[in-house]
Amino acid sequence: MKDLIIYIAKALVDRPDDVDVKELHGEKTVIYELKVGQGDLGKVIGREGKTAKAIRTIVTAASMKTGKRAHLEIVE
Amino acid sequence: MNYTEEEGKTVEEAIKKSLDKLGISFDEAYIEVLNDGKNEQSARVGVGYKNADGMIRNVVETVLSKMDIRASIDIRDEDGIYIVNVRAKKYNGLLIGKDGGTLLAFQHILRRILQRKLPEVKIDMDIGNYRAKRYNKLVRLSRELSGKVKETGKEVKFEPLRAYERWIVHTTLNDDPDVFTYTTGNGEFRTIVVAPRKKKIA
Numbered sequence: 001m002k003d004l005i006i007y008i009a010k011a012l013v014d015r016p017d018d019v020d021v022k023e024l025h026g027e028k029t030v031i032y033e034l035k036v037g038q039g040d041l042g043k044v045i046g047r048e049g050k051t052a053k054a055i056r057t058i059v060t061a062a063s064m065k066t067g068k069r070a071h072l073e074i075v076e
Numbered sequence: 077m078n079y080t081e082e083e084g085k086t087v088e089e090a091i092k093k094s095l096d097k098l099g100i101s102f103d104e105a106y107i108e109v110l111n112d113g114k115n116e117q118s119a120r121v122g123v124g125y126k127n128a129d130g131m132i133r134n135v136v137e138t139v140l141s142k143m144d145i146r147a148s149i150d151i152r153d154e155d156g157i158y159i160v161n162v163r164a165k166k167y168n169g170l171l172i173g174k175d176g177g178t179l180l181a182f183q184h185i186l187r188r189i190l191q192r193k194l195p196e197v198k199i200d201m202d203i204g205n206y207r208a209k210r211y212n213k214l215v216r217l218s219r220e221l222s223g224k225v226k227e228t229g230k231e232v233k234f235e236p237l238r239a240y241e242r243w244i245v246h247t248t249l250n251d252d253p254d255v256f257t258y259t260t261g262n263g264e265f266r267t268i269v270v271a272p273r274k275k276k277i278a
Contacts, residue, residue: 003142004139004143007138007141007142008140008185008189011189012136012188012189012192014262028098031139035232037161048263050184051184051185051188053111053181054180054184054185055181055185057173057177057178057181058139058143058178058181058182058185060178061170061171061173061178061181062142062143062144063255064170065143065145065167065170
């Protein structure tokens, strides 16, 4: 899952080397904190948050396979 | 692998390195200079197959493999639009999502990623022919409902429809002289009403 988020984020931003994802494991949920480089926040959020919503939808779908709920947070 | 980014002392060196890695010739390659190496940094280039086909396949394959999903990917060029059809057997439903939501999310990401490399590229995505079937169903339903409207002279409302689904209904009934369509409702309840052009005189 972490790899999936990193791949998508790196492919969308101008500074792929600054992309980082941290995992925080809860009992039933995993929180993924996606960090992008300066000025790249808009690239992963998109117009009216459309891209962020799309990434979250894909993450949710992928989490159905793992059986553990995944939650994505995006920070700069 | 269909795309790579390499560094070198000069742009030429970085390009050669990339071409060797991909095993393709200069003519077959799409090349983007990411850093010309003139400001005391090393030169950096992005190189991939020139055909969008290979690049689209690479992105779809990578995303699916990271989701642990095996699928066959079929890409065809239809009047300048790349139609990407993914077949993932028992995972089709997971990839389509409720009312096609996951499919549209995947398509959005795919378009955003590809537009960075090929700004002009147009992509439509489908999974297990879901959209093709949905298209046919909506065309059939539009004709059925317009028939009902003509018969009764009363308006008929569709179930909630997505933007591209509303477009399908609008265009299907556009040429019909007896009915017209209009949009109603907000957000996820937005849909289409088919209405008679002339009120029936009772």
